[in-house]
Amino acid sequence: MGAEVVRYTYRLRPGAGAERALLDEWHRCRFLWNKAVHHHKSGQRPTFGKLSRLLTAARSSNTWLRSGSQVAQQQTLRTYGLALDHSFTVKGRGRPAFKARKKTLPSLEYTTRGFSIRDRCLVLPKGVSVPVVWSRELPSAPTSVRVYRDSLGHWYASFVVRREARTAPDVDGGIGVDWGVTTTATTTDAHHDLPYLGHRRRCAAELAKAQRRMARRHRKGGPPSNGYRRARRQAAKLHKKAARQNRHDSRVWAKKVVDNHQLIAVEDFTPKFLARSTMARKAADAAIGAAKRELIDRGRRAGRKVVIVAPAYTTMTCSSCFARAKQRLGLDERTFRCQTCGHTGGRDRNAARVILAVAERGHTSVDDVRHARPSPGSVVCAV
16 A cells, blocks of 8 residues: 555634734745746746746845745745746646735745644744644644635645555446536436535525625725625625535545446536526536536546546437437426437436446547546645
C-alpha cells in the first residue's frame, strides 16, 4: 500500500494583530506578482532564475518588502512562473493577470522552512501566531501550507501532507450516470440516484429578504455603508451555506457509487447552456458540475475505470435494441418509447443505460471516450 499526497484544510481564528500582519504580507506578495506580470507584458518571458533575480533586486531596493517573509514572496513568484508555463502549454488559457487590491482574495503559501506548528497554533514568519481549529489530526508532518481568506472573511489553512492510500473494496459491475435537473443524477440503478435536494430553494425567502435589504441600503456614487456591507455578507453566507450542503451531498453520493462499482460511465454533460434558459435557477441549485467533478475525482483516486461518454444521441437511442429515434425528444417528454422493439421506460434511466452500454462495448471513437488517470505527483483534497 503506497502513500498519497492530500490536502487537509482547517479553519483559522486570527486576532486583529495577526490578521493585519497576514494582509500586509499579502499586499507585499501581490506587489511582486504584479511586478512580474508587468515584466511579462513588456515582452520578457521570465524563467524561475529571472524571477529570483527580480525578487533579490526588489528586496534590496525596498525596505517595505524586506520587512516581509522571503519564503512567501518566493512561493508567490514560483506560483506565477507555473501559471505562466501552464498558459503556454494549455491552448486557450489566459496569461496571469494583475491582482487588484479590492478584487483579489488574499492567499499566501509557505514551505517547511517558513512555518511551524507550536502549541496547537500555526506560527508564521515575523512572529505571527494564528490559532487553528483542529477538527481532525494531521496524518503526518505537513510539507507546505496555504493560508487564504474566503469571500466571507474567514481564514483557512490548507496543509499538504502524506497519508496511506485507502484501497477501495474489490467489486464488479458498472453503472451509467445521466445528468438532469429534476433528478440531479439518474443512474442505471435506482438505489444510486442523486435526487434534486433544493438547498437554495429552501432558503430563497431569506435570501430574497437579504437582497432587498441590500437594494435599500445601496448608495449610488458613494462608498458602501456599513449596513449595506452587513446585508451583502448575510446574502453571501446563505449562498455559501447552500453550496456547502450541495458539496457534502455530492461527496456522500460519489463515495457510495465508487465503493460499489468498478466501471463508472459518466455523461460528459456541460450545464453551461442551462444558465441561459428558464431552468437557470434550478440548474444552479442542482450543482451538476460539482457532483460530476466529485464523482470523477473519487473514481480516479480509488482506481476505478472512469469513462466519460459524449452525450450525443444518448437520449434518442433505445437501451434495449440500440435503435435511434428519427426525431429528438422534447424536454417535456419524460418517457422513452422505441418504435422498433416497443421498449418503454423513463427517459433519463434509458439514457443512463445507453451510456453504460457505450462504455462497456466501446461503440464510440477515441475522441468520445476518455479514461481519467491520476497524474503523478498530483495533490487532492482529503474528505
